[in-house]
Amino acid sequence: MADAFVPELCDRVRACASAGTRLRIRGGGTKDFYGGDFYGGDAGEAQVLDMAGCSGIVAYEPRELVLTVRAGTRLAEVEAALAAERQMLPFEPPHFSTDRGLPPDALAAGGATIGGIVATGLSGPRRPYAGAVRDFVLGTRVVNGKGEALAFGGRVIKNVAGYDVSRLMAGALGTLGVLTEISFKVLPVPAAEATLAFALSQADAIDAANRWAGQPLPLSACAWSDGTLRVRLSGAPPAVDAAKAKLGGDEDAAGARFWSDLREQRLDFFAGEAPLWRLSVPQTAAPLMPDHPQVVDWGGGVRWVRGPLDPFTVRSTVERVGGHATLFRGGDKSVGVFHPLPPALLKIHRRLKAAFDPAGILNPGRMYDF
Amino acid sequence: MGAVALEAGSRARALAALRAVRPPLAIVADDEGLKPFETDAFIAHRETPMLAVLPETPGQVREIVLACRRLGVPVVSRGAGTGISGGAIPRSDGVLLVLTRMSRIVELDTRGRVAHVEPGVRNLRVSEVAAPAGLFYAPDPSSQSVCSIGGNVAENSGGVHCLKYGLTTHNLLAVRAVDGDGDVIDTGSLALDAPGYDLLALVTGSEGNLGVITRVAVRLLPLPQATQTLLAAFSSVRAAAEAVGEIIGAGIVPAALEMMDRVVIQACERSMALGFPVGAEALLLVEVDGCEEEALAAAGAVRAILERCGAVEVRLAADALERERLWKSRKGAFTALAHILPDFYTIDGTIPRRCLPEILERVYALAGEYGLTVGNVFHAGDGNIHPCIFYDANEPGDLDRAEELGGRILEACVEAGGTITGEHGVGIEKLRQMCVQFSPAELSAFHAVKAAFDPDGILNPGKAVPTLRRCTEFGGLRVEGGRLPRPDIPRF
Numbered sequence: 001m002a003d004a005f006v007p008e009l010c011d012r013v014r015a016c017a018s019a020g021t022r023l024r025i026r027g028g029g030t031k032d033f034y035g036g037d038f039y040g041g042d043a044g045e046a047q048v049l050d051m052a053g054c055s056g057i058v059a060y061e062p063r064e065l066v067l068t069v070r071a072g073t074r075l076a077e078v079e080a081a082l083a084a085e086r087q088m089l090p091f092e093p094p095h096f097s098t099d100r101g102l103p104p105d106a107l108a109a110g111g112a113t114i115g116g117i118v119a120t121g122l123s124g125p126r127r128p129y130a131g132a133v134r135d136f137v138l139g140t141r142v143v144n145g146k147g148e149a150l151a152f153g154g155r156v157i158k159n160v161a162g163y164d165v166s167r168l169m170a171g172a173l174g175t176l177g178v179l180t181e182i183s184f185k186v187l188p189v190p191a192a193e194a195t196l197a198f199a200l201s202q203a204d205a206i207d208a209a210n211r212w213a214g215q216p217l218p219l220s221a222c223a224w225s226d227g228t229l230r231v232r233l234s235g236a237p238p239a240v241d242a243a244k245a246k247l248g249g250d251e252d253a254a255g256a257r258f259w260s261d262l263r264e265q266r267l268d269f270f271a272g273e274a275p276l277w278r279l280s281v282p283q284t285a286a287p288l289m290p291d292h293p294q295v296v297d298w299g300g301g302v303r304w305v306r307g308p309l310d311p312f313t314v315r316s317t318v319e320r321v322g323g324h325a326t327l328f329r330g331g332d333k334s335v336g337v338f339h340p341l342p343p344a345l346l347k348i349h350r351r352l353k354a355a356f357d358p359a360g361i362l363n364p365g366r367m368y369d370f
Numbered sequence: 371m372g373a374v375a376l377e378a379g380s381r382a383r384a385l386a387a388l389r390a391v392r393p394p395l396a397i398v399a400d401d402e403g404l405k406p407f408e409t410d411a412f413i414a415h416r417e418t419p420m421l422a423v424l425p426e427t428p429g430q431v432r433e434i435v436l437a438c439r440r441l442g443v444p445v446v447s448r449g450a451g452t453g454i455s456g457g458a459i460p461r462s463d464g465v466l467l468v469l470t471r472m473s474r475i476v477e478l479d480t481r482g483r484v485a486h487v488e489p490g491v492r493n494l495r496v497s498e499v500a501a502p503a504g505l506f507y508a509p510d511p512s513s514q515s516v517c518s519i520g521g522n523v524a525e526n527s528g529g530v531h532c533l534k535y536g537l538t539t540h541n542l543l544a545v546r547a548v549d550g551d552g553d554v555i556d557t558g559s560l561a562l563d564a565p566g567y568d569l570l571a572l573v574t575g576s577e578g579n580l581g582v583i584t585r586v587a588v589r590l591l592p593l594p595q596a597t598q599t600l601l602a603a604f605s606s607v608r609a610a611a612e613a614v615g616e617i618i619g620a621g622i623v624p625a626a627l628e629m630m631d632r633v634v635i636q637a638c639e640r641s642m643a644l645g646f647p648v649g650a651e652a653l654l655l656v657e658v659d660g661c662e663e664e665a666l667a668a669a670g671a672v673r674a675i676l677e678r679c680g681a682v683e684v685r686l687a688a689d690a691l692e693r694e695r696l697w698k699s700r701k702g703a704f705t706a707l708a709h710i711l712p713d714f715y716t717i718d719g720t721i722p723r724r725c726l727p728e729i730l731e732r733v734y735a736l737a738g739e740y741g742l743t744v745g746n747v748f749h750a751g752d753g754n755i756h757p758c759i760f761y762d763a764n765e766p767g768d769l770d771r772a773e774e775l776g777g778r779i780l781e782a783c784v785e786a787g788g789t790i791t792g793e794h795g796v797g798i799e800k801l802r803q804m805c806v807q808f809s810p811a812e813l814s815a816f817h818a819v820k821a822a823f824d825p826d827g828i829l830n831p832g833k834a835v836p837t838l839r840r841c842t843e844f845g846g847l848r849v850e851g852g853r854l855p856r857p858d859i860p861r862f
Contacts, residue, residue, distance in 0.1 A: 063615040064723050064753075086621060127562065134568055135540050148811040156720040157752045158537065158792035160526045160575045161800070161807055162835065163819045167539070167571035176567070188621035214483055214505060216595040216661060238663030280561040284482040301562040322560040339565040344553035348822050349566055355818030367566070 005054045005070075006141075006149050006180050012049075013178065014147030017359040022046040025174040025363055027072055027113030030096045031120050033329055035173050036337045039365030051115055054180055057081055059155065066138065066155050067186050071115025071179040078114050082186055090187045091133050092124030093117040094263045115179045121171025124263040125221035125232070128213070128283065128299045134170035136185045142169060142177030145357025155183045168352075174363040175370070176356040190220070190234035195255020196247055198229045202287045202296060205229035209299040210284050217243045222299040223262055225269060230258060262297060269295050269306065275331030277314055279303040281323030288317055304328075311335040338367060380443065381420050384465060387437035388423055395430050396471070398422040407466050410448065411513075412456035412799060414769070419446070419460030424468045428546070428554070428584040431467070435582060436552035438465055439828055446830050447578040449489060449521030452513040454716065455797030457525065457577045457833055467582060469520050475499055476585065483590040484543060484560065489520025489583045493527075496588060505590035508535035511793070512701075520583045526575030528793030530700075533751035534625045534659075537793070539574040541589045547573060547581030550824025555581060572819060577795055578830035580823035594659035597625070598669035599693040602681040603650040607631060610652035611726040613679035614750045617656065618723075620675060622668055626657040627751030628700050631730065634745045634758075637706040638699045647682050654681075654750065655700050703747040704758070710743060711760040715772045719783030720792035723753035732782050733757050740775045742768075754792035755783070781806055796834045805841035813838060 016023055024038045026048050040046030051072035058068040062085040069078055075095055082088050095112040118140070123132045139153030153159055153166035169179060200208060205224035209231075212219060218235035230252060233240045244251070252258065261267050270276065279288060283300035295304040305314075311327070318325045324339035341349060346368075353360070353370045360370065388397055398404055399421050408416040420443070425431050438445045444464030451458055460466040473490035480503035485496050493514040496507040510529035511517055517527070523545055526538045535541070544558035558570035573580050604610040610629055617624065630638070630653045635646060646653065654676065658668035669686060676684050687693035707714060721729050730746060737744040737759070748756040757779055761772040780790045780803045790796070790803040804813070816835040820827070836844070 061722070061724060063619040065618060066722070121563070121568075131536070131540060132563065134571060135536065144815070150809070150812050150815055152812065152815075154720075154787070154789050156722060156788050156792070158528055158532060158720045158749070158754045159789040160537075160793060160795055161789050161791050161804060162796075162812070162816050163580075164526070164539065164571045164575055165815060165819065168568050168819075170568060170571075171563075172567055187623065191621065210481055210483075214480065214503070214592055216504075216592040218660070218664075236660065236664040236667055238667050239661045242661050242663050280559075280563055282482055282484075282560040283562070284479075298562055324559065324561065324565045326565070341566050342556070344549070344551075344555050345557075345566060345569065347551075347553070348549070348555065348569060351822035351825075352567060352819065355822060356815070 006143065009143050009178060009180065010147040010149055013143055013145065013361070016047065016361050017145055017147060020359060020361065022361045022364055023049045025049045025051065025119070025178055027051045027116035028074065028111050030112040031116050031122075034120055035366040036368070037333055037365055038363060049178065051113060058181060062087055065157070065186050066183060068155055068181060068183040069114050070181050071113065071118070073114050074110070075112040075114055075117060083189070086189045087186045088189050089136065089184060090126060090130040091136055092126040092263060093133065094122055094124055094265070096264065114182060118170050118179055118182050119172065119174045125223060125259055125297055128301055129219050129221070130187070134167045137166050137170050137182060138185055139183040140166040140169045140179055141181035142179055144177045145359055145362050149180070150177070153183065157185055173366040175353060175367050176362070178362065192237040192240040193220070193232065193234045193256070194240050194244055195252040195258065196231045196233070196244065196249035197252040198231070198249045199227060200224070200229045201227070205296065206284070206287065206300040212247070213283070213299055217246070219299070221259055224296040225267060230255065232259060262295070267295065269293065269304070273330055274306045275308055275327060276329040277305045277309060278326045278328040279305060279314070279318050279323060280326070281318055281321050285321040285323065288321070289314070315339060341368070380441065380463070383441055384421055384438070384443050387441060388421065388434065388465070391430055391433040391437065393427070393430070395434070396424040398424070407448070407460060407468065410451040410453045410456060410458040412454050412459065412797060415456055415459050415798065417460050417462055419466035420462060420464055422466040422468055424471045426471045428548075431582050431584050432548045432552055432554060434465065434467060435548045435550070439550065439552055439826055442826070442828070444828050444831050445582065447520070447524070447582050449518035449524070450492070450516050452517040453521060453525055453795060453797060455791070455795040455799040457795050457797035457830070458521075459798060469583070470518065472584065480505060485588050485590055487519050487586055487588065489518060489523070489586060491519050493517050493519060493522055500590050501593070504593050506593050507588050508541050508591055509538045519586050519588065523574055523583055523586055524576065524578050525795045526793070528749070528752075528754070530626045530628060530749065532749065533627055534623050535591070539571060542570060542574060542586065543589055544587040545570055545573050545583055546585040547583045549581045550826055550829050558587070560587060575795070577797060577834040579820050579834050580829065582829070594625070594665070596662045596665040597657060597659040597693065598665045599687040599696050600656045600669060600672055600676065601685045601696045601699070602654045602656070602676040603647050603683045604652040604654065604680065605649060605682055607652045607730050608727040609680045610654050611750070613654060613676055613681065614723065614726070616675045616679055617672055618751070620671060622658065622671060624656050624672070624751060625659045626655065627749070628655040629653065629746070629748055629750035630699065630703060631746040633710070633743065634703050634707060634747045637710055637745065638703055641706040641709055642698060642702060644699055650682060653699065655696065700747065707745050707758055707760070710745070711762055713763040713769070714758045714760045715776055717757045717759065717776045717779050718754070718791050718794035719780050719788055720752065720754045721783050721786045721788035723750070725786045725788070726750065726753065729755065729782060729786055733779055736775055736778055736782070740771050742772060742775055749792075752792065753788065777803060798833055801836040801840065802844045804836050805844055810838050810841070813841070
C-alpha cells in the first residue's frame with residue numbers, strides 16, 4: 001500500500017493543481033490547532049489529504065544512527081522502535097495527542113505522525129542542548145505542488161550536495177510540499193538522567209540557566225515554572241553524578257513526569273481556554289510581560305505566556321529583544337499566528353511558495369496568507 | 371564591434387559604477403594585482419576576474435551588488451580562498467567580491483554564548499577569543515587557521531569533530547546577507563528559531579549563490595573539561611570498520627572517529643616514524659570528551675571494544691602532549707602522502723558507514739583498473755571518505771585519469787546510497803556528479819531556490835548546481851577535476 005502511495009499522490013496532486021482544488025495535508029490531526037486557519041477557497045471544494053496510508057519504517061540501522069521513515073508513521077511507533085535499541089529522536093518532539101488518557105499501545109493506533117512533527121517543526125525541552133527537528137533531518141522525500149516526487153538530502157550524516165531543501169521542509173507546515181519520507185540522525189538514549197530543582201525567581205532562573213549553559217555540564221533541559229527552576233542532566237552516570245554534586249539543589253524524583261508534562265503541555269499552566277502565546281527570544285532576555293502568567297522553557301529561549309494579550313504589544317515587546325511571537329493556541333487567529341516577516345524575507349517566501357506550489361493548493365493559510 | 375571591445379566597455383562601466391560606491395572602495399583593476407585572485411584552493415582552474423573589490427562595510431557590499439545587478443555583471447564572493455571545489459573561482463566577465471577586509475569580531479557575548487562576526491574572521495580566531503570564557507566554536511575544518519567564517523557558512527564546512535558537534539549549519543544562530551536583489555536579509559535569529567521558512571538552512575552551504583554574507587552569529591559551546599584520545603592498529607580495514615560500528619552501537623558518540631589505511635600508515639611511518647606495526651592495514655583514531663569522569667569511562671569502554679574487535683595495538687594518550695603525537699599521524703597524513711607522489715587529488719564522498727569495507731575495496735579495485743595509487747584517510751564516524759588519488763602532473767594524461775577515477779569513486783558513493791560531497795562542496799568540481807545524484811525535477815527545484823534569492827542570477831552563476839543543458843552535455847564530457855592546492859595547509 002505504501003509503495004503505491006507516492007505515485008497515486010503525485011497523480012492526485014497534479015489533478016488538484018490543474019483543478020485548483022486545495023489540499024489540507026493531515027497526519028494524526030494532533031496539531032490541527034497549530035498554525036493559521038486552512039483556507040479552502042471560496043468554492044469549498046478543498047480536500048483533506050490523509051497521510052495515514054504512507055506509513056512504515058523504511059530503514060533503521062541503529063549502528064548508523066540513521067532512521068528512515070514514511071511520513072504517516074505514528075510518532076509512538078517510531079519512538080518504540082528507537083527505544084528498543086536504546087536510541088531516541090534527540091529533539092524530543094511533542095505528541096499533543098488529542099486523547100491524552102489513552103495507554104501507549106492504544107496510542108500507537110493513532111496519535112501524532114512523524115510527518116506532522118517535521119512539518120510543524122516543533123521540538124521539546126531538549127532542543128537548546130541537543131538541537132531542533134531541522135538539525136536532525138538528514139533527508140526528505142516530498143511531492144511538490146506540481147505533483148513531482150523529489151528527494152533531497154539523503155541517509156548519510158554529512159551531505160552538502162545541493163541547497164539544503166530537506167531542512168527547509170522542517171517547519172514549512174506542508175506549504176512547499178507533501179512530506180512522504182524523512183531520514184533522521186538519531187542518538188543513543190543517555191545512560192543516566194536526573195532532575196534538580198531550585199527555588200528561584202524568573203530573573204534568577206534565567207540567569208542561572210545561562211550561566212550553567214556556558215559550563216561543561218551535561219544539561220538536557222532547563223525550565224522555570226511556579227517559582228522553581230528545574231534542570232535535567234543526561235549522560236554517562238559519572239557525568240550526571242559529578243554535575244549533581246556541583247550544582248546542588250534538590251533532586252526531583254518526579255522530574256521525568258515534569259518534562260513530559262511540559263513537552264505535552266499538560267502542566268496546569270496550559271489548562272483552560274485562554275490564548276497561549278509562545279515568545280521565542282534570546283535565552284538571556286530579561287523577563288518579559290511580567291504581569292502575565294508564564295512558564296520558561298529552553299533555558300530561557302521560550303517564554304509561554306497566557307492571556308488575551310494585545311498582539312501588537314506582544315510582538316513589539318519580543319522584537320525589542322530580537323525575538324518573535326507565535327499565537328500558539330486559541331485566541332483570534334486573524335491577527336496572524338506567526339510573527340510578520342520583514343518585506344525582504346516575505347519576498348523570498350512568496351517566490352519559494354510560487355516555485356514549489358505554483359497553484360497554491362498545499363495547506364494555504366496554515367503559515368501566512370499564501 | 372568585437373568581443374574585446376564589448377568586454378572593455380562593460381569593464382569601464384563596472385569600474386565607473388564601483389568607483390561611485392561610498393565610502394570609496396578598494397578596487398583592484400590591474401593584471402598584476404588580480405593575479406592572486408585567479409583561483410581558490412582548486413588550483414587546476416584559473417580565471418582572471420574582470421575586477422576585484424575589497425569592501426570594508428556591509429553598506430559597500432550592498433552598493434556593489436546593486437551596481438552589478440544594474441549592469442548585469444556577475445558577482446563571485448570570496449573569503450580566504452581555501453575552498454577545494456572551486457566555488458570562489460572568478461569569472462572573466464565578473465566582479466570578485468573579496469570579504470577578507472571585513473574581519474571584525476563585532477561582539478563576543480559570553481553570557482549568551484554567541485559571537486557576532488564579520489565574514490572575513492578566521493575560523494580559529496573565534497575559538498581563540500572565546501577560550502578565556504571557557505567557550506569554543508565547534509566546526510573545525512582542516513584549514514581552520516586560515517579559512518574564514520563567511521566561507522564556512524557558504525560551504526557548510528565540517529571538520530574532524532562533526533560526529534558529536536555537527537556541521538556549520540548546526541552551529542549558527544543567524545546570518546545576514548545581501549541577496550541578488552541587493553536587499554539585506556536576516557536569516558535565523560538570536561532566538562533558537564525564526565518565523566517562516568528556514569532560510570538560514572538554505573543560505574548555509576549555498577556556495578555564494580543566494581547572498582553575499584556580511585555578518586554571522588555563531589553559537590559557542592563550553593569547552594569540554596577533559597579529552598581522551600586512543601589510537602588503534604588493525605590487521606584489516608574490515609575489522610577497523612567493524613570496531614567503528616561497535617563503538618557507536620555501544621551508545622558512545624565520540625568527538626572524533628578517524629581512519630587511515632595502509633597506504634597512509636606507511637607514508638606516515640616513513641615521514642614520522644610513529645612505530646606502528648608494519649603489517650597494520652588500518653589505524654583508528656578515537657577521541658572522547660566530556661567531564662573528567664565521563665571521558666575516562668568512555669575511553670575505557672572504547673579501549674575494550676577496540677581490543678575485542680581485534681586491534682593489534684591500542685595506545686591511549688596519557689596527556690595533552692601525547693594526544694598531540696597521536697593526532698600527528700592524522701593531521702600530518704596529507705603532508706606525508708605528498709612523499710609518495712607530489713600531486714594528489716582528494717575526493718569527498720559520504721556513504722552509509724556500514725558500506726565502508728565494500729566501498730574501500732571498490733576504491734582499491736578502481737585504482738587498480740586505472741593503474742593509480744589511492745590512499746584513504748577519512749572521517750569514519752560520519753562515513754565521509756577522502757580517497758587521495760596520486761598522479762604525476764608531468765606525466766601527460768595522468769591528471770585526466772586521476773579525475774576520471776575520482777568521478778567513478780563518487781558515482782560509487784551515490785550507488786551505495788551516499789552523496790558526492792560530504793563537506794567540500796560542489797563548486798565547479800562536482801557539477802557533473804550532481805547530474806548523477808539528482809533528477810531534472812530536483813535540479814529545477816534548486817534553480818527555483820536560487821531564483822527566489824537571486825532572480826537575475828548574478829551571484830556566483832554556474833557554480834554548485836548544473837543547468838539541465840549542461841547535464842545533457844556532460845554525457846560526453848570529462849569530469850572537471852583538480853589538484854589539492856595550498857600544500858602549506860594541513861589537510862585532514
